[in-house]
Amino acid sequence: MNVRRTELLVAGAVVITLVLWASAFVSIRSAGAEYAPGALALGRLLAGAVVLGAICAVRREGWPPRDAWRGIVWSGVLWFGFYMVALNWGEQQVDAGTAALVVNVAPILVALLGARLLGEPMPPRLLAGMAVSFAGAVAVGLSMSGGGGSSLFGVVLCLLAAMGCAGGVVAQKPALARASALQVTTFGCLVGAVACLPFAGQLVRDAADAPLWATLNMVYLGVFPTALAFTTWAYALARTTAGRMGATTYAVPALVVVLSWLLLGEVPGAVTLLGGALCLAGVAVSRSRPRPTAPAARPVPCPEEASEPA
Template sequence: MAATAVLWGSAFPAIRIALGGYSPTSIAVLRLAFALLFLLPAAFTGRISRLRRGDAVRMAAFGLTGMTAYQLLLYAGERHVEGGTAAMLVATSPVFATVLGMLVLRERPGAWGITGLLVALSGALVVAMSGGGGGGSQTGMGMIVLAAAAQATSFILQKPLLRRYSGMDCIFYGSLFGLLPLLAFSPEAAGHLLTADGGQTAAVVWLGLGCTVLAFCTWSRVLQAAPASTSSLVLYAVPVAALALDAVLLGAVPGPTAALGGVIVLAGVALAAIRRAPARTAAPSRQVARGGPAQPEPATTESTDERTASTV
């Protein structure tokens, strides 16, 4: 969970750096292309599972929402919104994920999960109201909120796939489907690749390797261990990491109000996590029986919180 927060948090300063030499569409094309390039050795060695015909539509929808729509909306929005503020707006994604998880996956986040979400959301609002050290246009902020909704939709689409595919499988096929509608912008991306400076290109490469391949691997492990509505709480820590990295890499130091909001965010995440910790030792036989995420979950009357704890 911590690795996911840091890796995704690093995307926001990386995007700000990359936008100095690349357009939003060029960044999206190259980010997915680099991600696929890094995953090719795994595909050649058979570590990427074969996509079943019945899962092709869901996997394509996952790629189009989580890879194509999310990235285009986020990059376009960050042209007009400061990185810290953008990160806090993306933090609304768990709200969409919780609602979709209840409606589509019939998940029950539980009273403590909802409480933790509300506390973390209040921290996100504090930082957003403070501006995270900067402001932005209403159009840019609207794009980023739509990006958060697209991201939440992709999480809901991905979770059933993780019963049959690994996180690496989902990243590979999601990036492949996500890249297809962007191929028309390949010439523009190639031109920017020739004219951008080394730092801007390094930021794009990191977006493909660190913020896509590595981050989605760690995130998939989180999704395998908990309901989407609960595991998405980790996304509230992403803005905190983004603000910290902005300060270290770009010298954008958050103000006192933004720092207070970050503390509230972490408190909300901790509230949901600490509630589940005492139940980790419960029902060890059920842990063994489950074996792994690829096996279907047996029918049970235990609560979502109890299932999450025993799985972790």
């Protein structure tokens, strides 16, 4: 019963994470028009740190153990800090489809780094699911590309963002064995905010000129896709492998298509819908488990054989 309850909680945490991260792409596109990449990342992290710090204080979580800090610091610098700045900057240089396509290299890097550094297995189902999902991500990316809106510099920024994300996930995994998901997320967010402090002046200038809706989008990014979604991600990551969790993020492009349809009125084409379906199918394959093989039936001896002396 407890195992089943844990599986349901992990599944719920994964769904919350993916939906909120998908919504972040819509908010980043909106707020990024008014805030510089570093300023947007710092504002988002500060909003998230305030919420997470308040929850930690109420729950009396305290400081993480000393042996968890290495993973927290690396994940904070690489994922909370570097990844967010590079992604914000990259999305200003390339079209949305190209950005989504390049950033979706991250789950593959997570699986490879997890196998190399953490000794995690790479079962055939995981590899097959990732291949299917990546094909879907390619379809979504190409269908969303506007053509001519990409630059080599922007592609490099998105690739660096994917590398930062992968490194942060793999660094976070060992820390979750020594500290709670809330502690790892809270202090990782704080480390990321400290790393982004050089953008404080730009944040003050942008906030003075930005319309209210852009600032509210930035706060939303900090409270929900950062504070809540990174915590639910850490909860689920602590209970599975980095490779399998990374593969689930291939559902994000499909969710982005749906949210863009509902919130921005961007009606997806047939290729986009097919790509989204492939993304979801690949995630399902990567998270599936092989059916247990039934034990071979032992032959029943005939009465004559049973009566013979041993």
